Amino acid sequence: MTVESTAARKPRRSSGTKRASAKRTPQPQSSDPQLVQLLSPEGERVEHPEYRIDPTPDELRGLYRDMVLTRRFDAEATALQRQGELGLWASLLGQEAAQIGSGRALRDDDYVFPTYREHGVAWCRGVDPTNLLGMFRGVNHGGWDPNSNNFHLYTIVIGSQTLHATGYAMGVAKDGADSAVIAYFGDGASSQGDVAESFTFSAVYNAPVVFFCQNNQWAISEPTEKQTRVPLYQRAQGYGFPGIRVDGNDVLACLAVTRSALERARRGEGPTLVEAFTYRMGAHTTSDDPTKYRADEEREAWEAKDPILRLRRCLEREGHADEAFFAALDEESEALGKRVREVVRAMPDPDPMAIFDHVYADGHTLVDEERAQFAAYQASFVDTDTTGTASAAEGSK
Numbered sequence: 287m288t289v290e291s292t293a294a295r296k297p298r299r300s301s302g303t304k305r306a307s308a309k310r311t312p313q314p315q316s317s318d319p320q321l322v323q324l325l326s327p328e329g330e331r332v333e334h335p336e337y338r339i340d341p342t343p344d345e346l347r348g349l350y351r352d353m354v355l356t357r358r359f360d361a362e363a364t365a366l367q368r369q370g371e372l373g374l375w376a377s378l379l380g381q382e383a384a385q386i387g388s389g390r391a392l393r394d395d396d397y398v399f400p401t402y403r404e405h406g407v408a409w410c411r412g413v414d415p416t417n418l419l420g421m422f423r424g425v426n427h428g429g430w431d432p433n434s435n436n437f438h439l440y441t442i443v444i445g446s447q448t449l450h451a452t453g454y455a456m457g458v459a460k461d462g463a464d465s466a467v468i469a470y471f472g473d474g475a476s477s478q479g480d481v482a483e484s485f486t487f488s489a490v491y492n493a494p495v496v497f498f499c500q501n502n503q504w505a506i507s508e509p510t511e512k513q514t515r516v517p518l519y520q521r522a523q524g525y526g527f528p529g530i531r532v533d534g535n536d537v538l539a540c541l542a543v544t545r546s547a548l549e550r551a552r553r554g555e556g557p558t559l560v561e562a563f564t565y566r567m568g569a570h571t572t573s574d575d576p577t578k579y580r581a582d583e584e585r586e587a588w589e590a591k592d593p594i595l596r597l598r599r600c601l602e603r604e605g606h607a608d609e610a611f612f613a614a615l616d617e618e619s620e621a622l623g624k625r626v627r628e629v630v631r632a633m634p635d636p637d638p639m640a641i642f643d644h645v646y647a648d649g650h651t652l653v654d655e656e657r658a659q660f661a662a663y664q665a666s667f668v669d670t671d672t673t674g675t676a677s678a679a680e681g682s683k
């Protein structure tokens with residue numbers, strides 16, 4: 287060993303010392319035994335020692351229909367944002383299997399705590415897709431009654447819904463009910479303290495909750511390597527509950543794994559972390575431009591694993607769907623797009639003063655003051671001056 291290399295290996299304390307650059311977290315391959323897969327990207331069934339599923343042809347076609355209609359709805363919402371009808375949209379493109387598979391594993395009495403991207407899960411819960419758009423159009427603060435479909439409102443504060451889900455699940459257990467709770471969150475959210483606290487509480491209190499992490503590889507422009515040094519599903523071990531990684535582009539595997547985790551919760555065996563390994567094929571939201579931070583080849587590689595194409599290949603391979611089925615579904619998709627467009631455009635603007643309602647149950651002097659100020663401001667836009675003298679707008683300055 288040369289003198290130079292010994293010196294280079296000595297730890298130095300100077301603040302200017304450069305640290306070794308971070309290693310990339312190994313990415314699993316489709317053939318990874320730790321990745322549960324029941325359908326290959328070519329649409330062939332894959333055997334798994336622990337997870338099996340035997341859907342009828344009708345159920346297979348149903349899952350396909352769910353994914354196609356969800357994607358069509360999502361594309362329409364993206365277009366509506368581009369046309370100025372929505373302020374923002376967070377597309378689920380590429381994540382249809384993770385959402386439909388897990389969503390169809392739920393029972394009606396189970397309760398869902400979503401992020402802002404769970405349009406496919408909302409679909410499975412029976413929430414009218416047009417209701418998802420009110421908040422993105424800025425005409426309401428939610429758009430549906432969470433208790434009508436056991437589907438909580440979209441949550442933008444990253445990771446916070448895992449705490450809501452945990453608390454709710456602890457309540458379910460206290461009630462002695464046998465329903466389960468599922469919390470959706472992303473790879474980026476896994477770095478939040480709220481998620482760590484949820485893991486601790488749910489484990490210690492044996493709460494009937496499934497943590498469903500859609501690892502879509504990106505948290506806006508931050509790759510998963512910036513969130514973790516170990517595969518995310520392995521985090522569960524440190525909290526004392528099982529973690530499982532599933533091919534998030536395989537709807538059958540997502541259905542089987544989520545169903546099993548929910549059953550475990552119902553049996554009183556506590557939480558499970560499911561990491562659905564998938565890919566966000568679109569932008570983070572319509573405000574984002576992923577070409578600034580990721581290579582086209584990455585997206586192209588994932589296109590070959592498209593969740594919808596995969597199930598279509600399976601349906602065709604096994605002879606469960608013919609051209610008439612696909613043509614009818616195309617028609618249904620177009621009708622959905624048309625309905626979404628018409629309903630959104632007809633959404634009435636809210637009364638601007640309504641923002642002050644429901645801040646406090648019994649009113650508050652500060653809110654009353656702000657309401658009066660805002661009312662005066664609104665009135666300042668009313669053109670009451672027809673004589674050419676001072677207008678209301680000037681008077682309010």
Ligand SMILES: Cc1ncc(C[n+]2csc(CCOP(=O)(O)OP(=O)(O)O)c2C)c(N)n1
Pocket residue numbers: 401403442443444471472473474475476502504505506566570
């Ligand atoms: C507490 C909090 N911090 C930051 C943000 C801004 N933010 C919005 S989305 C996002 C990334 C979330 O990434 P991930 O959890 O992987 O979910 P994905 O958007 O990929 O579905 C961030 C940082 C936020 N909404 N809330």
Ligand SMILES: [Mg+2]
Pocket residue numbers: 472473474500501502503504505506
């Ligand atoms: Mg993400």
